[in-house]
Amino acid sequence: MSRKASGNSGWHTETTAVHAGESVDPATRASSPNLVMSVTFAPEAVTGFSARDEQGYEGFIYSRVGSPTVAQLEAKLAALEGGEAALCFASGVAAAHALICGRLGRGDHLIVPDANYVGIAELTRDTLPRFGIEVSFVDMSRPEEVAAAIRPATRMLWLETPANPTMKLCDIAALAQLAHERGVRDVAVDSTYATPIATRPLQLAADFVVHSLTKYIGGHGDAMGGAVIGRKADIDALNLEATVHFGGVLSPFNAWLILRGAATLPIRMRAHEEAAFKVARFLEEHPAVSRVFYPGLPSHPQHALARRQMRNFSGMMTFQTRRPGPELAADMVRRLEIIHYAVSLGHHRSLVYWIGTDDIQASTYRHDATQLRRYRDYAGDGVFRLSVGIENPDDLIADLSRVL
């Protein structure tokens, strides 16, 4: 088995999810993927010592550089995204950090969304400038503002769609074209909410896709991981620089769990979407609910873009209520019987969490009044983020009815 198998299988998505990256083990004829925990590998002949020597070597040497169970997951992810290669990391944030710091350096400029996943928002706002990377925060739903933000030093445009937690979308194809035409080398898309079942950013001219595997792809809330998918030459370079030097590699055990989760991703996404539609329509009609943001509903402000760009509307939504959020959240903690009041998302189990704009303001957007105003335009004083699981939606509706 080669370390970085190619991603293009030509199978349908359901078949790719089950079989890509996996094969019968030649030694034991085991049908399921082996969990290989070994850190080191005994080569059949003398090889080099550094990671550089290992590039081009088809076997494994040391598991920070490459490891068989992780490589199986990487091949499956590349196939699911229609990319040439993938590289896994210990978490979604480790993947984001590796990609940005593996591609950018002092004096380079990065454009990120004005409201995106809080961990990456804080990384780009607080940490990167200390290393000389300049960052601009732009409303990605306004291409003219993206165009105006591009400078000669702009090396990367970072997109997230749908965004966590606002559910704001951006047009990947239009923004990738705009960025490339103006000389921006890299367009990266955090596609954690969409998954490859909904959107394939590489086919829309993005250069990299980033996932928190902790969410839908792992899907069961028991393993943290992250991945970057892209062209083989770029992924090999990132492997050499980011995994080998930064060291945030995925554990083989987590890779094995995530492989198992990824096999059912297509059918889980269908179940998530079906249940989410039912729950979203219930919430939209409920007198205690003032607003629902779900890309599948015509009421979503970017529903037309969602229909164009998403083949599955996923299980993520936010809603706002007439009662103050913190008060209802306290009720949820005490009285919900099925849905867990907890962070994270994309698990088979439904999760809900109150995300108050004041909290976001305190941690993330306090420096920029425009950013905060735009966040508030979308999210008001705050939103309940609901990750609809694969339980029967009627039971979820009964659970929500109890507290609303």
Ligand SMILES: *Cc1c(COP(=O)(O)O)cnc(C)c1O
């Ligand atoms: C959770 C999440 C991340 C970070 O992933 P971790 O696995 O928690 O490090 C990045 N982007 C989005 C959109 C997320 O939801």
